Amino acid sequence: MYASFFGLSQDPFSIAPDPRYLFMSERHREALAHLLYGLGGGGGFVLLTGEIGTGKTTVCRCFLEQIPADCNVAYIFNPKLTVGELLQSVCDEFGIPHGHNGPGEETAKDCIDPLNAFLLRTHAAGQHNVLIIDEAQNLSADVLEQLRLLTNLETNERKLLQIILIGQPELRTLLARPELEQLAQRVIARFHLDALSLAETEHYIAHRLAIGGRHGALPFDRAALQLVHRMTHGVPRRINLLCGRALLGAYATGQSVVDRKIVAKAGTEVFGDLPAARSAGHPKAVAAGLGLVAGVALLAGLGWAMGVKLPWTGASPTAASSAAGPHIAAARPAASQASAALAATATAAATDHFADLFxxxxxxxxxxxxxxxxxxxxxxxxxxxxxxxxxxxxxxxxxxxxxxxxxxxxxxxxxxxxxxxxxxxxxxxxxxxxxxxxxxxxxxxxxxxxxxxxxxxxxxxxxxxxxxTPPLDDRLKGEKARAAATAQWVSQQLATLPGVATPASGAAAGDSPRERIYRFQLAQGLVPDGQAGPITLMLLNRATGVAEPQLQK
Known part of the structure; x- marks a missing residue:
């Protein structure tokens, strides 16, 4: 409805999971790194938790896109299952035939035996197997215990099944229960996905608007962005809901820039009468304004549905208010009109200035x-x-x-x-x-x-x-000799970093250089592969104090 008014080709704040709008903050990248690290962890459980709407599904989708071709994946998104239903679902997801011979119903053994055979067969073929369970906070204790028993399927070298549990914070509380201590001890990596910071919230909004076709400055002023972060607590799904409603409110009143008052009204419509909304203006004024915004939005929606172009669409903010009628003009005092005009002028000037610099x-x-x-x-x-x-x-x-x-x-x-x-x-x-x-x-x-x-x-x-690059002896000749010297330098540098040189509690003896690189990459929020590539070496230089130029802050 408001897309063309703000120079957009589509709605940038839809809550539908569109991969084009993928935004990976540093927290999301670190969460992804933990999941990928789990693939090489030799089995056991990997735990990813976060509040509703923080992007767990986004991280999981990105993880699935990066899983190697030799990895078989079973994904269960409805965990409210009995033990028998869970085992049947796991077999079905891996494409494993199962059934019961003779009288009676199918038993757990009828699923576990073919599952074990499948895991051994694929392991011999050099394949890995991953079971992902979403909304895992809904798993019952007996189902979790059965999952623990599945991780007992192993060879002498490694466990055959990697299990990733994704859920809300209640999942951490669930796994802390005494009866699930054995499962908790098998968690090899865990990460809690926090919400976005204020700066990340601004980048998230700018990212979605740019993908949606917006050119130029953000249609939110500074105070509006700060209020968006406060009201949504940096949760992406809540940001989408609030920003979409705020743009609709601005469109309904013909304003080209969303200010704090519009965000407060939109927040009250979307989330209810929150304290953040009340702080933006007098409660009665906010409540009175909501009726106007809702009414004009409804009118706009009816006009759009009937193919009627409303008077203010495509017009300047000032002309839009006048054309829409005196009641809309009254909702926008002269000071607000002047502020919007100044903001639009400043935005155009900044864009034109950089066009000249370009x-x-x-x-x-x-x-x-x-x-x-x-x-x-x-x-x-x-x-x-x-x-x-x-x-x-x-x-x-x-x-x-x-x-x-x-x-x-x-x-x-x-x-x-x-x-x-x-x-x-x-x-x-x-x-x-x-x-x-x-x-x-x-x-x-x-x-x-x-x-x-x-x-x-x-x-x-x-x-x-x-x-x-690492300071190697100039007398070294040949690619192999230089590669070996580089690996030795990397090991020496990693040995100076706390928490990297020493294996975590419970790690296997004979900790390898690759595993140390894994830990360093994981600590830096990289996608871990155990290889010292350029990005890893750059961050290793920074972590160990190698003299290199830095960005001005």
């Missing part, structure tokens, strides 16, 4: 690389590709086409952003700083603060940077 950015990537190398006090040969020349100075290039701002913050180093204008013309900007609201770009030798919402119009995730 034309001055270098179009040659080599020139931008040399500016980045200067931050590292490196001097690549002018006639050579910088990424080929810099290794001789102990530096390596890193490139990615799908980088998030969260990862850039974590890597914490200057880098090159590939920007593209509306005509598809590329340019290159040196990123020198990053905070919650702005990116600092080097333009014509001068630092320029660019709002993240504006940057999102030009940047699609292409990022490149440098990192300092």
């Amino acid at each position: 034309t001055t950015l270098p179009r040659a990537e080599d020139a931008a690389w040399r500016a980045l190398a200067a931050d590292w006090k490196a001097t690549p040969d002018a006639a050579a590709d910088p990424c080929e020349a810099l290794p001789a100075q102990g530096l390596q290039c890193f490139r990615s086409t799908r980088t998030s701002l969260a990862l850039i913050r974590q890597l914490d180093r200057p880098g090159l952003l590939t920007l593209t204008d509306a005509q598809g013309r590329p340019a290159y900007a040196l990123l020198r700083g990053l905070d919650a609201r702005n990116a600092t770009l080097l333009v014509n030798g001068q630092p320029r603060a660019v709002p993240l919402a504006t940057l999102a119009l030009y940047w699609r995730g292409e990022y490149a940077t440098l990192w300092r």
Whole structure:
């Protein structure tokens, strides 16, 4: 209904699980890392908990997309089952035939025997098996005990079934019960998914609006964003409900920018008369305004359904109020109209200003690389590709086409952003700083603060940077010798980090370098694979104090 009014091609705040709107905060990435770590954990239980709407299903969906092809998955989303129904469901999900021979009903043994045979057969073929149970807080104690017994299916080397339990916080309380202590001791990784911070809430809103087709600044002012976070407590599903209703309220009154008052009204409609809503204005005024918003929204909906274009759609905020009638104009005092006009003017000016700056950015990537190398006090040969020349100075290039701002913050180093204008013309900007609201770009030798919402119009995730390689002996010859020396350096660095060098309580003896890398990656919120790739080495450099340039905060 309000999409075209705000320059959107579709509703960005639908609560339907659309993968195009996937937003992975640092917490979500860490939760995903725990699930992936569990795949190599040798069996047992992995636990993921979180409040309703915090994104557990989003993480699980992303996890399923990254599971290797040699992994068989059984997914149970209705856990209100008896022991017999659970075993039947597990067999059905894995595609295992089961049944009862002779008189009487099917027993647990009729399912466990073919399941065990399946697990042994797939293990011999080099395959892994994972059972995922969603809404696991609804599992009964006897079903949980049966799940524990399933993890007894094993060979001499490893357990044959990995079980992942996903549920609300009550699941943690359930597993703390004395009768389930044996199961709790088999949990090899657990993570509680917290809600988004204020900064992450802003990024989440900006992300969904950008995917929905919005160009330009956010249609929420600063105070509105703060109130959205306070009323939703940073829970993504609640953010979607509130922001969608707030945009509808702004559309209904012809306002191009959502302010605190609109958010408060929308919050009362969606969540009830919350304290956060009452603090935004007098209760009676809020209640009176709700009738107006609801009435105009209903009118807008009827007009939209009947194919009638209402007077204020497509018009400027001021003209919209007048055309809609005196009662709507009265709901928007002159001060509010002036504020909206000023905000729209400032947004347009900021966007136009960066459009002018964009034309001055270098179009040659080599020139931008040399500016980045200067931050590292490196001097690549002018006639050579910088990424080929810099290794001789102990530096390596890193490139990615799908980088998030969260990862850039974590890597914490200057880098090159590939920007593209509306005509598809590329340019290159040196990123020198990053905070919650702005990116600092080097333009014509001068630092320029660019709002993240504006940057999102030009940047699609292409990022490149440098990192300092391990200090190896120059006399080493051959790829194998250098790889062995690098592995030894990584082990030495990891040995200096608490909690990485020493295995966790209960870990098997003979802790391997790969397992130590796993633990380090997990602690850093990376997707763990036990391999020391460029991102892992960059974060290892940062954790151990290797001298490298850092972003300005």
